[in-house]
Amino acid sequence: MRQIGKLDDPSYAERFVDLLAASGIDAKGEAGSGGVTIWVRDEDRLTEARALLTRFVADPDAAEFREAQVKARRARDEAAKRQQTTRRHVVSMRDRWSAPVHRRAPVTIVLICLSCAVALATGMGDSQQLLGDQLGGQVLRGLLIVDPIAAFEGLEATGATRTAEAASGVIDDAAIDDTWAFRGWSLRRGELWRLWTPCLIHFGVVHLLFNMLMLYRVGPMVESFSGSWRLALFVLGCGIAANVGGVLPEAAGGGWLAGGMSGVLYGLFGWGLMLQRYHRSRPVFFPPSTVFILLLWLVLGFTGMLDGPSTDAGGGYRIANWAHGVGFVSGLAVGYLQSLVSSRPSV
Template structure:
C-alpha cells in the first residue's frame, strides 16, 4: 500500500478515494495530522493513481467527480457481497465434501492426502527412526550426503545429479509424526480443495510441483537434506488463497481474517522452534503469493 498524496479537506480526500475506486483502484483516505492522506493498495496501478491525484488537485470540481462516492459505495457493497457469497459457498462445499465427494470435486487433493498417508506408513517415517525406504525418498540419502564434498555448494544435490530427480518432490509425502501428518493434510485439504474446485486440477498441479521443488530446494541448500513433510506446499496453498481472497473476490475463494492471523502467527512462532523447515515454509509462501498475484498484475489496467 502506498500514499499518493495529501489534501486539506476530508471531503476532498474522500471524493478522490471514491473516484479511484470507481476506476478499479482500491483506495481510501485517512487522517494524517492536519491533512488527509490518500492510500492506494494496487501497486501495479500506482502511476495511474498519482496521475489522477494531480488531475484532481488541478480541477477538483470536474464533472467526472460528480456522484463518485455513491458509485464507489455501490461497488464496495457488491464486492462485499461477492466475498460473503464465497464464504457461504465454502461452507456449502465443506458439507458436500464431508459426505465423501472430495474424490470427485478435488481428485488431486484426494491423491495428495492419500499419498502422504500411504508413504508415511510405508517408509515408517512417523516412527522417528531412519529406514532404507526413507533414504530413497529424501532430498539426498544420509550416506551420499556424508560422502559428498562439504565445500561443494551443490552438495545437497548429490543424488539428484545422478538422475534421481524424484527427490526434488518426494520429501513432501513423508511425515515425522501423527500430528505432523494430520495438521499438514488438513491444510492441504482445506485450502487445496478450494483451488482445485475453482481453478482446476492442472492449476493446482502446477502449484504443487512448483511449491514442492522450490521449497524443498531452498530447505536443502540452507539446512541440508534431512527434512520431510508437505508443509511447504500447504503454506503455498495458504498464500494463494490469501491473495485471491484479498485481491480477487471473483475467484470465489475464501479464507477468514482470523485464520490468516493465526496462520501467519504460527509461521513466525515456528521460527523459534527447533527441527522446523522454516525455509521451506517461507519459500512456499512466496510461491503461492506470486502465482496468485502475477495474473492480477498482468490484467489489462485500462480505465472503466
C-alpha cells in the same frame, strides 16, 4: 404486452419482428389459425410499433425492411456468440461443491493418500530406520533430497572424508552433512524426483495429521476454484521451490533430513490470500482468525521459538522455516498473477 395486429404470411411476420428489433422494440410473433399475431412488450412504444406496421403492410418487400431484417439477424448472432463466450468463462461453484470431494478435488485426495501411504511405509518418518535395510529406511532414502548412504560412500570414494579425517584426526559426520557436496550428491546424479518427493515425508503422527487436515480444508477450495490441473502444476512447482529453500546449510536454518507438505500448504495459503484480495470474483478461502494464526506461526518459526529442545540423544527437531517462507512467497506470486489475468476483459 399488447397486440398490435396480424400478418397472414409467416415470413413477413418474421421480417416485421426483426424490423421492430432493429428499431429497439421488443416484440414477438405468435402463430395462430388466422395468421401471425404481433405482440409488443414495451407499451410505451405501441404507437411507434403500429406506425411501422402500417408502413410495412403497404410494402413488406421494401429495401429498408430487408436491410433491417439482415441487421437484426446479425445482432442476434453476435449476441448468441457473446453469450456462448460468457458461458465458457462462468464456473458454477454450486455444481462443483455439490459433487463428492474425490470428484471436485482429485489432486488433493491423491496427495493425502500418497502422504499417508509414505507415513505408513516409513513408520511415520522414523529416522532411526534411515541407515537400515528395512522397507522404511529404503523408502526414506529414496524420497529425501539426498540418499545419505550413497552420498557418504561417494564422498569417501572421492577422498572427501579422508581429507576431513587428515585435517582433524576424526571423520566429522556432522561437518560433512552440512556441505553442498553432500546435500547435492543425489541431484547431481540425475535423481531429480528428489526435488519434490520430500513433500510426502512426515515425521510423526502430529506432523502428518496437522498437514493433512489443513490440506483437506484448503486444497478442495482452491482446486474447485482454480481447477485440478492448475493445482497439480502449482503443487509440483511450489513443492520444488520449498524443498530447495529448505535444503540450506544448518547454520542458515536449513537441513537435508526434512520433509512435509507444509511448504506447499503455505503456498496454497499465499495463493488463496491473493485471490481473496485481488481476484475479481472475491472468493473467500480463509477467515481472519486462520490468516492470523498461520502468519503468526510463520513469524514465530523464524525466531526459533517453535523448535524442539535438544536432548542427549540428539539435537531435537527444527521447523522448516525456509520451506514455509519460500512456499508462501511462491503462492503470493502465483495468486497475484492469476488475479491480474482474470481482470483482463474477455475477447
